[in-house]
Amino acid sequence: MKGIEREPLPGFRDFEPADCAQRNFIFNQWRSVAHTFGYEEFDGPIVEALVLFTQKSGPEIVEQLFAFQDKGERAIALRPEMTPSLVRMVGKRLATLKRPTKWFNITEQFRYERPQKGRLRSFYQFNADIIGESSSAADAELIALAIATFQKFGLKKEHFHVRLSDRQLWVLWLKAFGVNQEQEVGALLGILDKWERRSPESIQEDLTASFKDSTKATLFLNTTEVLRKARTLDAIRECFHNCQPSSDMEALEQRLSELKVLLQELESLGVRDWVTLDLTIVRGLAYYTGFVFEVFGNGDQGRALAGGGRYDHLFEKLVGQPMPAVGFAAGDVTLTDLLRKQTLFPPDQSAVDCYVVFEQTERQRALLLAQQLRAAGFSVLYSLDLQKDLGKQQKKAYADDPHYVITLTHELVSQAKAQIKGAESEQIVDLKSLPEYLKQ
């Protein structure tokens, strides 16, 4: 290797034209869907005060951040997510906020983690949030938006699905086992999160440590196994009835009725078939307060394509004033992998409209034509080589596969004409009328 390192930093990507086209395609589709749902686009700074992120996620988060000091000795970080910035921005105008407020954005975000497939140190996310509406109708519409963003790429029911879970049901479940304190709840949610990746013995061990009672741990283990397999409202209700006589049935029914509203809304929005009730989704419950969901590609056990849920306490925590909110984010990395695998990216459309070739004696007239066509909105190339004769130019022109090749020979120009050649047509046209001809 001579000279400088040619590869970007680990976890970062170069976007050569073909990659950039795919990225822009994704951004355009995201933006377009968000608009159809009535979301307004916003943006914020790429760096924020470090405390904005530690306040939300705790001091441990610094390990996962691109964090440093600026020259004014401020502790700052590249944003790892958009929600804190959103809360900060919206927090400035909470008192007069239109409700609901629906905002979206598309941003580059940074996390200092070990890169893997589907997870890089720099990535783009589509974020959408509904602020100021606590009804499940907001959760439902947000999930419908999440589904629409994937449908927009041509992804079908056989390609992806949404798993819907609920933090409040889990809190009720834990409460039924006498777990009330926030710390204990957190510890048990952690165990639940790792559930499927661990052996029953090892789970039993952790549960016994948490409950300080191995019989209770066993009961929790066995009944939770059943609850994790519940896929309907009735099945969930049955779990609570059968497995836990100490359950607060009134609170349960209250919550189930909210879940029912959510499912009905999804049904009315025509997306119920994409959604599976699945309480195995526990990830991120620490931060969410209600319904949570994740989008997964079918088949491969890859990383989630998107995730989100309700976070009604975050505004109070960060800006001191309560405000209900629900949001989700979808990343570009897993999506790009999926779209490439399914070959759902559109074919390359980088070809120019026209390539102008000419005998060098007509160079001046040819360049004038090129500029006239450009002014009319067409993309135009011509050879920058002052020596290349007509044949050489032509060879280069066809290699670029333009929609039209326009040829100016001395003879044609002397008659104020040019030859224009498309895929299946070939004509001699007045030089002056070329822009008009191309517009047809």
Add this chain to the structure above:
RNA sequence: GUGGUUGUAGCUCAAUUGGCAGAGCAUCGGAUUGUGGUUCCGAGGGUUGCCGGUUCAAGCCCGGUCUACCACCCCA
């Protein structure tokens, strides 16, 4: 941060037990087609990821390191 797998031209890949680093595609140039992508000829491009060790000799063996990938950790 821990463990494992990996790396040869821009891309896809060759190179017998350790024995002169190659091909196709791509790029650039030339010839031909006096205005067509073809065809033909040629060129550039590599300290075999990097550093060190063993050896008369290392792409190949050994150690380290980096990257990518995989499993952990984490996943906002």
